[in-house]
Amino acid sequence: MALRKACSAWHVSGRTLPHRHTARLLSSSAPPPNTTPKPAKDQPSIPPSSLPARKHKVELRPAPVKPPSTAPPAKDASSKLSSSHSSPASEKSSTDIPLTPKAVIEATKHDYEDASQHGILAPPPVDASWAGRLFHQAKELFKFYLRGLKLIWTNRNRVQEMQARVKAGGPPLSRWETRFIQTYKQDALKLIPFAMIIIVIEEIIPLVVMYAPFLLPSTCILPSQKERIDGKKRDKQAGYALGMKSVFEEVRQRALAQADAPVEKLLDRTALIAMNGILRLQTFGPPPLRLRLLKKHLTAIAQDDALLKKEDMGARLSPAELREALDERGIVTSDTTSHLWRSQLQWWLSHVDVEGEQAGKVDPVRHRVVLIAGQVAGSA
Structure with a gap:
């Protein structure tokens, strides 16, 4: 009798334990439907706990919705801090030359034609072929840059004469002479780098003119x-x-x-x-x-x-x-x-x-x- 009572008690407890466990599961799975409409983003850990592990990524997909609520203030704060820089930046982007090869080629053609009209560069022969015109333009540009580099050395002699005159007790430097000396000193610093560009890769000079004009001596512009x-x-x-x-x-x-x-x-x-x-x-x-x-x-x-x-x-x-x-x-x-x-x-x-x-x-x-x-x- 005692053994039969123990077995019946074991069967009763074995049947009730699953019911208690399922009751807990039902009680734990019931809150998500009630809480998700209200603060779904405040309790991101509740949905993954009631779903299988393979659906964990599906529940995280709405997570990027959170940043928009905080991103606008951050954007506003950054815009307030950089509001004073917005206009110069927009002005800079509007005035920069387009980063396209066609724009560089067109600007180079315009520069050559304008220099030919001013008599600085000799125009190509009328009956020259496409390759002949290209070779003539490259030759004329090389001669122009070479003359510009030589002019820097000529200006060096003129600067020395001006400084020697002042040291000898002559008239002081005028404004034009002062600025001439300043320009020469700036050109002298650019002489060697620009000469290396001409000797090694002359073809990139149009790009230097477009995007790094500070490398050009004043005599080579x-x-x-x-x-x-x-x-x-x-x-x-x-x-x-x-x-x-x-x-x-x-x-x-x-x-x-x-x-x-x-x-x-x-x-x-x-x-x-x-x-x-x-x-x-x-x-x-x-x-x-x-x-x-x-x-x-x-x-x-x-x-x-x-x-x-x-x-x-x-x-x-x-x-x-x-x-x-x-x-x-x-x-x-x-x-x-x-x-x-x-x-x-x-x-x-x-x-x-x-x-x-x-x-x-x-x-x-x-x-x-x-x-x-x-x-x-x-x-x-």
Whole structure:
């Protein structure tokens, strides 16, 4: 009897255990239908626990829906941080030359035809074949670049004569002579790299003109190439003036609130990019490098201002020289006529204190940073 009772008890317990287990499964599988409509993304671990392992990936597919809820704020935050950079970037993309071989070929043809019209390069014979025309153009370009390299050595002799005259107690250097010496020094640094390009791979010179014009000496640039390079720089400069106007206003307000603050305090990371961009300087790299380039450029501008004041406030400058002087001072010329350029330069020279800077009473770099910020912001 005792054995029979034990067996019956075992059968009862053996039958009830599966029912209890299934009851637990039903109770654990019941909540997902109730909770999925409400916060399905808040409990991602519940659906995989009630499904087989092979359906685990199916349940994870809706997971990418989560990022859209958090991605827009991140995008908004990044757009707020880089809102001041959006306009220059868009301007840069709109002014860059298309990265297509056809565009490079068409630009090279235009440069050659324009140089032929100016008498710089000899046009190919009329009855020349396609291969003959191509060989003639390559030969003429090689001769042009070779003459440009020789001209650098000729300019070297002229620079030595100017410097010897000043050392002998002769007249001081004029503004034109000063800039001639500066241009020669820049060309001398580019002489060896550019000569290697001509000797080794002359065919890539059109690409260098398009995408790395800073490698070209001034004596090896065709007129149409110079116009394209300068136009590209002016478009970027106008983009910085338009897209980062609020940044320049902040610099101006900061300078008014802190009259004795140095340049390092006036220009934060964004303002330094804006100032270098408006002056057509390098905008990438570490901040100390950009700040050093800015100080070097504005120091040279201060010396140039002193020479311009001595020479009738720039009255001797040609229209091309006048526009170049305004570009170097961060004054946008793309939206003004040539009749206003001279008055703009006179406005600049009337607002700089050359005497105070030479006496050490005024910081030339800080003074011009504030002047540029006020001019771009429209409050100068």
